Amino acid sequence: MSLTAPRRAALADQVIGQLRLQITSGEWPVGSRIPTEPELVEQLGVARNTVREAIRALAHNGLLDIRQGSGTYVAATSELAGVMHRRFAGAQARDVAEVRSTLEASAARLAARRRTPRELRQLETLLARREAAWATGDVERFVEADATFHMAVVQTSHNEVLTALYADLGAVVRAFLRHDVGDELRPADHVDHGRLLTAIRAADAETAAAEAGSYALVCHR
Template identity: 75%
Template sequence: MALTSPRRSALSDQVITELRNQITSGAWPVGSRIPTEPELVEQLGVARNTVREAVRALAHNGLLAIRQGSGTYVVATSELAGVMARRFADADPRHVAELRSTLESSAARLAAERRTPKDLRLLETLLARREEAWREGDAERFVTADATLHLAVVSASHNDVLVALYADLGHVLRDRLRTDVGPELRPEDHLDHARLVTAIRAGDGEAAGAEAASHALHCLVERA
């Protein structure tokens, strides 16, 4: 990974932009550790203080988390996502589940109307990946696969505002899902998502919405 070296006078702002671009582009995904300060100094060709200032600014905005003795990690893909992660970290689990249910139900209904052949191929691929993770008993991989599938359903709605809002809430929703799933995958907790994908493929908005609405609330009921 090579960053573009800043050339104009506002070095700090340029470095902030460079680092933010690595995050928003997915080059540094959520959960990953960014290069060390000396590595960034070498890659960017700027002073250590400039890099430090940029990293602190992005940490203040909620995109990065500086963990002493461990490194600096990506915790959100946008300032709004960072704000939401902090704001809803201690939210009532039922309220988070109800929000997720509402958003995903609306998105699934729209997806059933607007999905493209490309959307359907992606949904089938992600569904298979989710089921594979479940069969292998890998809880963290399953959480990632499940969250990615749900994001693809929302993306298939082709409503840019809904997609952006859901993406900004992604960290909050994934943390909640990780808690619901727990460290071990239990057979009685398995939720069949094939019906959701089938309903979207069939253009059945009512069925797709009902399936999506039920998924987010199921774990909450099971764990109650």
């Protein structure tokens, strides 16, 4: 979509808004590389300097990560997520695990009470993808599949504040999950999430909370 505006500052703001939308909508997921500057120039119909200015602004806000010689990658889905990622990048792994455990236990308890048939089917699909990703031995694929499954459980809580808070912590969670997994997927480290789905399906709120709350602490080394 070509963008036009009478002033360069206003045009840059439009480009920033367009790129932010593609990030927040999920079109460019966290960890993905965005199109190159020449590609964005062609897509948006603006000057290269305007695209560069927009990318730098979003990188400053924590949404994008500019890696010299590699490209520009999505670092977070919102400005708050970017702030959290920078703020907690050096946090103790145990602290992150405990916060994740608390949030996921609360979400799973609510999910068991509020889940819909459609959401149960979605969780089944995402869990199957998680297991398939583990079977491939691809660390990055597994981390993304695991994070997506946990995010779906949180969304099933139907608590917008809890969901937004967990989503903003997403980059932090993924970073520490990669740390926990390491360079390879070892059979001894596999954690069965089937019991969590069974508890949510059975509307067993306390078992769901106990299962979800234990995962982050079990995975943490």
